[in-house]
Amino acid sequence: MEWRLFANLAEAAGAKHVDVEAGTGDTLGDAFDQLLREHPDLEAIVLDGAGELEDHIRLLHNEGDPFSDGDGFDTVLEADDDLALFPPVSGGRHR
Template identity: 55%
Template sequence: MQWRLFATLAEAAGEAEAAVPTEGEVTLREAFDALLETHPSLEPEVFDEEGHLYDHVRLLVDGSDPFATGEGWDTTVDGDTELALFPPVSGG
């Protein structure tokens, strides 16, 4: 499974695209846990002290917010799913 990481998250992981080991269909949470297992430096960048995803971090599944349009962490993903993780972005 492939994750696309942007800005400071790519810097924390040391790469902009991260391949993680999963087999077949998994939940988004399982895919996210696999990402954190292979790139533990991301954990403090994406989770607060209580283990919740920071409000300012955006996680997209095939270009959509799974918490708004999908089943949240229970959204099913596979090797063909486009997964992306964004830190806060500001313009100027």
């Protein structure tokens, strides 16, 4: 299973694409835990003091929000699922 990481999250992990051993039948939480175990510098960025996902971090599963569209970290993974982590998005054009 591959995670796509963006901006400072990719910098912390040292790559924009990170493979973890989670696969079909595992949960999103399993894949997330593996990502953090293999790239511990991400933990301080994506988790709050209580060990929960920071409110400003966006985690996507197949381009949707698994916390509103699925079972959150209990979402069961399929072979070709797309996983992504985004930091806060800012910028744009000012007039």
